[in-house]
Structures are given as C-alpha cells and as structure tokens.
Amino acid sequence: LTPDEITRIREDFPILKREVHPGVPLVYLDSAATSQKPASVIEAMNAYYRHSNANIHRGIHVLAEEATAMYEEARLKVAKFIHARSEREVIFTRNTTESINLVAYTWARANLKAGDLIILTEMEHHSNLVPWQMLAAERQIRLEFIPATDDGLLDLEIYRQLLSQNPKLVSFTHVSNVLGTINPAKEIIRLAHAAGAVALVDGAQSAPHFAVDVQDLDADFYAFSGHKMVGPTGIGVLYGKEAILNAMPPFLGGGDMIKKVELRSFSANSLPHKFEAGTSCIAEGIGLGAAVDYLSGVGMGRIAAYEHVLTQYALDRLSKVTGLTVIGPSADRKGGVAAFTLADIHPHDVSQLLDRDGIAVRAGHHCAMPLHQRYNLPATTRASFYLYNTRAEIDHLVQSLERVKKLFA
Ligand code: PMP
Numbered sequence: 001l002t003p004d005e006i007t008r009i010r011e012d013f014p015i016l017k018r019e020v021h022p023g024v025p026l027v028y029l030d031s032a033a034t035s036q037k038p039a040s041v042i043e044a045m046n047a048y049y050r051h052s053n054a055n056i057h058r059g060i061h062v063l064a065e066e067a068t069a070m071y072e073e074a075r076l077k078v079a080k081f082i083h084a085r086s087e088r089e090v091i092f093t094r095n096t097t098e099s100i101n102l103v104a105y106t107w108a109r110a111n112l113k114a115g116d117l118i119i120l121t122e123m124e125h126h127s128n129l130v131p132w133q134m135l136a137a138e139r140q141i142r143l144e145f146i147p148a149t150d151d152g153l154l155d156l157e158i159y160r161q162l163l164s165q166n167p168k169l170v171s172f173t174h175v176s177n178v179l180g181t182i183n184p185a186k187e188i189i190r191l192a193h194a195a196g197a198v199a200l201v202d203g204a205q206s207a208p209h210f211a212v213d214v215q216d217l218d219a220d221f222y223a224f225s226g227h228k229m230v231g232p233t234g235i236g237v238l239y240g241k242e243a244i245l246n247a248m249p250p251f252l253g254g255g256d257m258i259k260k261v262e263l264r265s266f267s268a269n270s271l272p273h274k275f276e277a278g279t280s281c282i283a284e285g286i287g288l289g290a291a292v293d294y295l296s297g298v299g300m301g302r303i304a305a306y307e308h309v310l311t312q313y314a315l316d317r318l319s320k321v322t323g324l325t326v327i328g329p330s331a332d333r334k335g336g337v338a339a340f341t342l343a344d345i346h347p348h349d350v351s352q353l354l355d356r357d358g359i360a361v362r363a364g365h366h367c368a369m370p371l372h373q374r375y376n377l378p379a380t381t382r383a384s385f386y387l388y389n390t391r392a393e394i395d396h397l398v399q400s401l402e403r404v405k406k407l408f409a
Helices: 003-012 039-052 062-081 096-111 130-139 156-163 185-194 242-247 282-298 300-319 347-356 369-374 391-408
Strands: 019-021 090-093 117-121 142-146 169-173 198-202 221-225 236-240 258-262 265-268 324-327 337-342 362-364 380-384
Touching (some): 039 062, 039 282, 062 090, 062 282, 096 130, 096 221, 096 236, 117 130, 142 156, 156 185, 169 185, 236 242, 300 324, 300 337, 300 391, 337 347, 337 391, 347 362, 347 391
Parallel strands (some): 117 169, 169 198
Antiparallel strands (some): 090 236, 221 236, 324 337, 337 380
16 A cells, blocks of 8 residues: 555545544554444445335335345355355354354354363453353363463464364464464364364454455354444454354344244244344444445455555564563564553553553553463553554654653653
C-alpha cells in the first residue's frame, strides 16, 4: 500500500478524523482489541435498518425477503473470504469466544470422556482456555499445554511428545494477541490429524490480517470475530467442516434451529441454521459482509504486506528506546502487535500518559494472564497496528514514550 492509498484508506474511517482532547488528534493503536469501522460498514447497517428491517428466514413479505437475502449474502461472502467449501460451514455467532464455547458445549461434550486429553498452548487468550477448563472440571478431562519459548514461539518438540498421548483435540491460536507470534498452523494441524485429533484454530488475530484458507489449513474448526476485522461487534464466525458440524448435537435450542417441533421432541434444522437459535444479529451480519467486501477490496495480501513493513518499522523504532523491551519474536514471525515493558513504569501509567498525547494503546494482561505469568510480567503495554496506521503514528508513539520516560526519571 502506497502512502497515497493509506491516506485514502484513512478517509474511509470517519473516527480517524476526530480529536480525543482539544487539539489532540486520535492515534489509534489498539486494533488488536477492536478495529475501527469504515463508513461502508456503518452505512450497510444503517441502510438495512432504514430500508429493509425485518426478521429473517420466516417472513413471506418484501422486507423479510430482502433482509434474509442480505444476511445470507453476507454468509456467502464470509465463506468465500476464508475459502470454505460451502456457506453451510459458516455459523454466525456473537464472537470468537462464543464460537469456541459452541465447540466446547457440543462437539466436545458429545465426543470427550473422563481421561481424554486436550492440547492447548501457553499463549492462549482466556477464551481458548476457560471453556476447556470448565469442561475439564466437569468431565475429568486432561489439559496439556505446548510451552512458549523464551523468544515467543511454540515449542513444537514438546508438542510432538504430547501428541504421543493420543489427544482428542488440539486447540490453539493462529496469532498471539500479545506476542504477535504467527504460529505454523498448517503444520500444527497436520501433526494433530496424524495423531488422530481434531484441530480448532482461534483465528481472532489472523482472519483480520492476512488471507486465511481453511481448506489449505485443513482446520476442523476456525473461530473469529467481526469487530477485529473492520466489522461490527456482536457478530462472529465458527467455521466447521460440514461432516463434523452435521454429526454434532445442536447448541442453543429455540426458534430457527429446528425443522419440526412437537410437545416432547424436536428435530434440528440443517446447516448452518442448526446452530443459530433465535433471532440473529441481522444488521451485524450484514455489516460483517460489508467488512469482508472492504478488506477484499483492498486485498488481504496487500494488507498483510503493509502491516509487515509497519511492524518491522515499529520494532526498529521501539528497539532504540532505552529501557523498552518488546516481548515475542522478531518481525519475520510476528503480526502487527508490539507488547512491551518500559523500564519499571507501570503499563497503566504508560498508557494513561500516552492517552494525553491522543495515543490509544492497551495496558494489562490482554486476557492472557497465564502467558504473562510465563514471562514473569504482571502486565504489558500493547500497541497494535492495522491497515489504516502510518509510520508517522509510530513516530508519535516513540516520541510520547520518550516523554513518559522523562516524567518518571
Ligand atoms: N482470541 C484472541 C487471540 C483474541 O485476541 C481475542 C480478542 N482479544 C479473542 C480470542 C476473543 O475475541 P472476542 O472477545 O471477540 O470473543
């Protein structure tokens, strides 16, 4: 992406024009938490409410048919975006968290029994830990963890050893939201399958940032959130292989997920509706479709290449701030995330002072407390980058960090 294209992209995101304090423009470096939204996404949701609002899948009137068509078209766009074989493999959920919980409540509870093993990693977000901990406590299931190495990579040697214990499931993050590590997902899945396990990928930090092909990965499940990929909150995706989804019991019971209901029994609807009980997040689904259009319009390959250059630049600049340590691997293995410590200044103080300069970053454990424990850090400050960020914003971050240091010196 050229500087001119970035300028045009920034024009598409209305919020990037605002000031956060009088005379202080916003520098948004918190896209790993949630991304900003282009006008096309906001307008798509607006247009649905203004023009076509109706409940979907049931009504036989113009609005209901329009709304259903818009929502189902969004599903087709998502299916194409991740290269699913069919839109039946795309289940709309609220977010990554709900997608993972869906698998834990249905597939896992139908297939796992006491003593079975699930392999996770030390770099998981809480949403790919807690659902399995809950299951483990309920069913006496064993959890083992692929360790994170000192330089922020997964220890695949230990993974190979764990695989000899016949795991039933390997569930891991594609990209760490703290270290930024891009894990070798295809290889992890290949090894999981060779050991007879099912593989779930937490794609919350990968789907927004580079082209993902679920068939090439051979993922059994792939979960992600709309709000981190320039889409709205309240809409997420669970991709699952059709045969696996068909064999799974439904999740929530209610309207839309049924074919036939009698007083004492029901039969489940076909995919994907079997897993979508109740009125869907219709505007949000339509918004996600517009988000996919937006990202595809720019091109995922170009977004990834630009973020890589930007991350490299950020790591170079940050490495020259004395007392600052970025955790995680070098730029060649890293997505657009830089979590760091700055001398012994508390990350909350760092982020509060950066905010005075208009810079939005995140401070804390980033929903990855075990990972922070692994590196003996109570918290980090995290700057994260997306297609609308610029080198000038990173320069601004670095200057502001130098001021923070002076204040605490
Ligand atoms: N996994 C990872 C790697 C994440 O970064 C996040 C969001 N921080 C999640 C899962 C959870 O996403 P959500 O809150 O949208 O469910």
